[in-house]
Amino acid sequence: MGFKTKSWKTILITSAVTVSLSALTACGSSSSGGSAAADYPTKPIVVTAPSGAGGGWDKTARSLIKVLDETDLVEQTMTVENKPGGGGVVFLAEYVTKDKDDPYKLFVSSPPLLINNLKKEGNSPYGYKDVTPLAQLTRDYGAIAVAADSKYNDIQSLIDDIKADPTKVTLAGGSAPGSMDHLISILPAFNQGVDPKTIKYLSYDGGGEAIAALLGKNADAIGTDISSLGSYLKSGDIKILAVTSNERLGGDFTDVPTLKESGIDAEFTIWRGVLGPKNMTEEQVAFWDETLKSLSEHETWKKELEANAWESEYKNAADFTAFLEEQETVVQELLTALGMQK
Incomplete structure (x- = not known):
């Protein structure tokens, strides 16, 4: 998972689904059926999806509760709540201070959980250590997209215009400056020597708003997770210039070239996981270990992953926490390279 400042050769960042669940009482063996x-x-x-509708967090949260319900892995009613603001910063501040003892409130997140805590501007005083990581569930990738009628038909032509005059090309994303969408947006040009601080970036509260800005001619291109672009690609509203995976993806994205195919040696992997409030009990964490592991192995979940162009990447609570600790170091190096570190 090395990170090289100059080449951005490997950036493994992962998006987390955070889910805060109800107080779990002592749970013995999975088959014990004990009353607690x-x-x-x-x-x-x-x-909670800490963004508006239409982005990766929103889709992840809705897919999660849909499959948990359909498979009867959780019998209680589950609903999704959208709380946009500052790329997750506004939500997390409220969650950490007000809901730290409420295991019936969960939330979905991704690399911004780490990025927002480590960046200089618009940062959050809270990070993964202020919540309880429960499981990583998926792996996704970044993508650069333009409107269907855009003059850009390949990523290099977009980069060439940015190089010629960064003030005349506007990039956008569904999260704040210094965030995941921002990093995805500037990655190709940065890799080819453009000072990332000169690139124009507009931030919106969610992927849906960023795409609306793109289609409304308020941005020339957007950087976001590719899984949130499938329906717009099918409808013919957008073109996807590149994906940040090592190899081409399947399904609807078969014809989308990778950055490497375009001569840009860079990769950006997005993790997604599930987190709960800080003061969860060991028994509550054990419940989610069992439940979310079962989810990750269920055929219904695998079909949901395929439908969204997500890849399965399950880690239990302990492994996910250790992974986030490693990722914190990677993100710090990345932000330092951009001059955006706290």
Whole structure:
């Protein structure tokens, strides 16, 4: 998972789905059926997407509760709540201070959980250590997209215009400056020697708003997770110039070239996981270890992954926490290279 400042050869950042769930009482073995384990959860669960509708967090949260319901892995009602603002910063501040003892409130997140805590501008005083990582579930990739009628038909032509005059090309994303979408947006040009601080970037509260800006001619291109672009590609509203994976993806994205195919030696992998409030009990964490592992192995979940062009990447609570600790170091190096570190 090395990170090279000059080449951006490998950037492994992962998006986390955070889910905060109801107070779990002592749970023995998975088959014990003890009354304490059977009592959790006993009321509806809210899963928050810290953004507007239409982006990766929103889609992840909705897919998660859909499959947990369809498979009866969670019997209680689960709903999604959208709380946009500052690329997750506004939500996390409220969550950490008000909901730290409420395991019936979950939330979805991604690399911004780390980025927002480590960047200089618009940062969050809170990070993964202020919540309880429960599981990494998926792996996604970044993409650069333009409107269908854009003059740009390949990533190099976009980069050439940015090189010629960065003030005349506007990039956009569904999260704040210094965030994941920002890093995806500037990655290709940065790799070819453009000072990232000179690149124009507009931030919106969610991928849906960023795409609306693109289609409304308020941006020349957007950087976001490729899984949120499938429906717009199918409808013919956009063109995807490049994906940040090592190899071409399948399904609807078969014809999308990788950055490497375009001569840009860079990769950006997005993780997504599930997190809960800080003060979860060991028994509650154990419940989610069991439940989310079962989810990751279920055929219904695998079909949902395929439909969204996500790849499965399951880590339990302990492994996910260790992974986030490693990623914190990678993100710090990345932000330092951009002069955006705290």
